Amino acid sequence: MKLHWSGRSPFVRKVMVAAHELGLVDRLKLVRSVVAMNAPNRELMRDNPLSRIPTLVLDDGTVLTDSLLICEYLQVQAGGNLLFPANTAGRIDALRRHALGTGFIEVTVLRRNELNRAPEQRSPAHVDAYAAKFAATLPALEREAPTLKAKSIDVGHIAIGCALSYLDFRFADEPWRPAYPALAGWHEAFAARPSMHATVPVDG
Numbered sequence: 001m002k003l004h005w006s007g008r009s010p011f012v013r014k015v016m017v018a019a020h021e022l023g024l025v026d027r028l029k030l031v032r033s034v035v036a037m038n039a040p041n042r043e044l045m046r047d048n049p050l051s052r053i054p055t056l057v058l059d060d061g062t063v064l065t066d067s068l069l070i071c072e073y074l075q076v077q078a079g080g081n082l083l084f085p086a087n088t089a090g091r092i093d094a095l096r097r098h099a100l101g102t103g104f105i106e107v108t109v110l111r112r113n114e115l116n117r118a119p120e121q122r123s124p125a126h127v128d129a130y131a132a133k134f135a136a137t138l139p140a141l142e143r144e145a146p147t148l149k150a151k152s153i154d155v156g157h158i159a160i161g162c163a164l165s166y167l168d169f170r171f172a173d174e175p176w177r178p179a180y181p182a183l184a185g186w187h188e189a190f191a192a193r194p195s196m197h198a199t200v201p202v203d204g
């Protein structure tokens, strides 16, 4: 399987953590694909017209896009239900936490993109809106800490863990741990997993 990959994408990291947890990482052939919202990658677009990563190309040519779908495909390949609980209540809860974590990644990426624009091109309304959503999500995640601790890993843990590690990678000058101790405690343990160690973000 070919995975359009980048070592700095938190969405790609979700897939890589899942692949490590499921013992499938050796089945992935990583292809470094550079993306930017304002610069479509023509090579990548042959596989994914949306020019987004992660994009997984199966051996029969089928293309899977979106990190959650790719995680679910990997789970099916591995068998079992480690990342997607079999019982309905557990599955809905995992997907609920996944949506919160992935939504946080989306807001954080948008916020960073806006802040990276030249000052005269920035939209103050967007900067303020992203900052407000960012600030409101951290306390919501703090309230999730007991639920996160109740189970070792599923797709919800992966999304929230990768979201928080993305803050450390891109917003290191905005320390979040002092205000959110329960979340910080959970993240410290989660970040110690071999799957997280193996996928530490890299620029370039």
Ligand SMILES: N[C@@H](CCC(=O)N[C@@H](CS)C(=O)NCC(=O)O)C(=O)O
Pocket (backbone or CB within 6 Å): 008, 009, 010, 011, 012, 035, 036, 037, 038, 050, 051, 052, 053, 054, 065, 066, 067, 068, 109
């Ligand atoms: N919902 C998608 C989002 C993927 C995404 O936005 N990836 C970013 C990289 S971090 C990207 O490809 N951006 C380029 C673009 O949107 O043109 C997923 O979960 O895989």
